Amino acid sequence: xxxxxxxxxxxxxxxxxxxxxxxxxxxxxxxxxxxxxxxxxxxxxxxxxxxxxxxxxxxxxxxxxxxxxxxxxxxxxxxxxxxxxxxxxxxxxxxxxxxxxxxxxxxxxxxxxxxxxxxxxxxxxxxxxxxxxxxxxxxxxxxxxxxxxxxxxxxxxxxxxxxxxxxxxxxxxxxxxxxxxxxxxxxxxxxxxxxxxxxxxxxxxxxxxxxxxxxxxxxxxxxxxxxxxxxxxxxxxxxxxxxxxxxxxxxxxxxxxxxxxxxxxxxxxxxxxxxxxxxx
Numbered sequence: 001x002x003x004x005x006x007x008x009x010x011x012x013x014x015x016x017x018x019x020x021x022x023x024x025x026x027x028x029x030x031x032x033x034x035x036x037x038x039x040x041x042x043x044x045x046x047x048x049x050x051x052x053x054x055x056x057x058x059x060x061x062x063x064x065x066x067x068x069x070x071x072x073x074x075x076x077x078x079x080x081x082x083x084x085x086x087x088x089x090x091x092x093x094x095x096x097x098x099x100x101x102x103x104x105x106x107x108x109x110x111x112x113x114x115x116x117x118x119x120x121x122x123x124x125x126x127x128x129x130x131x132x133x134x135x136x137x138x139x140x141x142x143x144x145x146x147x148x149x150x151x152x153x154x155x156x157x158x159x160x161x162x163x164x165x166x167x168x169x170x171x172x173x174x175x176x177x178x179x180x181x182x183x184x185x186x187x188x189x190x191x192x193x194x195x196x197x198x199x200x201x202x203x204x205x206x207x208x209x210x211x212x213x214x215x216x217x218x219x220x221x222x223x224x225x226x227x228x229x230x231x232x233x234x235x236x237x238x239x240x241x242x243x244x245x246x247x248x249x250x251x252x253x254x255x256x257x258x259x260x261x262x263x264x265x266x267x268x269x270x271x272x273x274x275x276x277x278x279x280x
Contacts, residue, residue, distance in 0.1 A: 019173030019269050041179045042069035043167045047144075047186035054148045059090045062159065066134060066167070071179040073134035074170030076124045079162030080144065084118035086157045086190060086231065090147035094120055095141045103127055119162065120144075126170075133170050133176040151192035160185040 017228070027143045047062040054060045064080075068075065080094075094112045096104045108110070112122040124141065126132045161183040169179045 009149075018267065018271075025267065030055065040070070041181045042073045043067065043073060043179045043184045044069070044184070045141075045161055045165065045167070045180070046184035047130045049185045049186070050184065051156065051189070053189040053191065056148050056151055056190060059145055059147050061085075062144045062186050062187055063148075064144060066139050066141050067137040068139070068167075069135050069137065069181075071167075071169050072130075072171040073167055073179070074126050075166075075168040075176075076141065076180050077164065077166040077168075078120075078124060078141065079164045080120040080159065081162050081225065082146065082159045083157045084116060086148065086150050086152060087118070087146040087159075087188065089114050089148050090145045092145070094142055094144055096122070096142040098125060100134065100139060100141065101126060102132070121162075121164075146188075147192040148188070148192070149188065152188070152190045154189065156187035156189045158185050158187050 044067045046065050046067075052060050052062070053161065064078070065213070065274075066067065066076070092106070093114055096112075098104055105126060110123045112120055114120055126134060137252050146159075165182040165183060166178045168176050170176075
């Protein structure tokens with residue numbers, strides 16, 4: 001039986017290291033690619049329904065929906081814009097789904113702010129527990145309720161997400177990266193307005209007066225001038241359309257790259273060591 005020489009022990013040790021380093025390196029590369037893929041912006045925001053028709057004085061409601069797709073959402077900075085000459089806040093205006101954001105309390109800051117220019121702003125966090133991150137599509141963020149105050153004369157007025165809106169991920173190395181991909185607005189058509197109907201005027205019937213003489217004299221008949229009553233015609237208002245383009249944030253480099261470098265360096269050392277042993 002041959003004895004284990006120092007040369008054989010070293011060769012055996014390098015072989016073991018090589019067998020461990022190769023699968024580990026492959027695993028780390030795949031894991032890093034998976035994390036980067038999940039951190040790529042793929043989250044969308046939208047309103048349900050996408051359009052509605054109401055009369056002046058009526059309320060209109062929209063659910064605010066989020067689809068994270070491959071992202072893990074932990075924070076939403078929500079900005080909503082509308083035309084304040086056509087719509088106004090009704091009731092609370094914006095009610096938040098506390099099942100998704102359990103820490104939200106409308107009586108405490110940060111509560112939704114309503115700007116007279118037609119802008120609503122609110123910050124929403126799911127908390128520090130990773131299991132609470134938003135991972136499922138068609139998740140309701142909250143409900144928006146507005147009141148119609150003026151007719152749009154057949155032209156829909158938009159309700160949009162502001163360009164300042166952000167959706168952040170709470171995932172590992174990509175923590176606090178904006179993963180918002182797109183935003184879909186809604187529209188409201190408001191019916192209303194009263195047309196002015198002209199009042200009809202009666203035309204008097206002229207009468208003939210006879211004189212006591214043999215030759216009758218006809219009394220001249222007065223001429224009536226018709227009165228024109230103007231009709232008020234509402235002036236159509238063109239709703240301002242807001243187009244927003246979210247700006248994705250580049251994902252930072254995680255520690256996985258350092259581990260991959262160490263694994264690759266170990267493989268190179270193993271190959272060089274094995275070559276030296278065969279030379280010696």
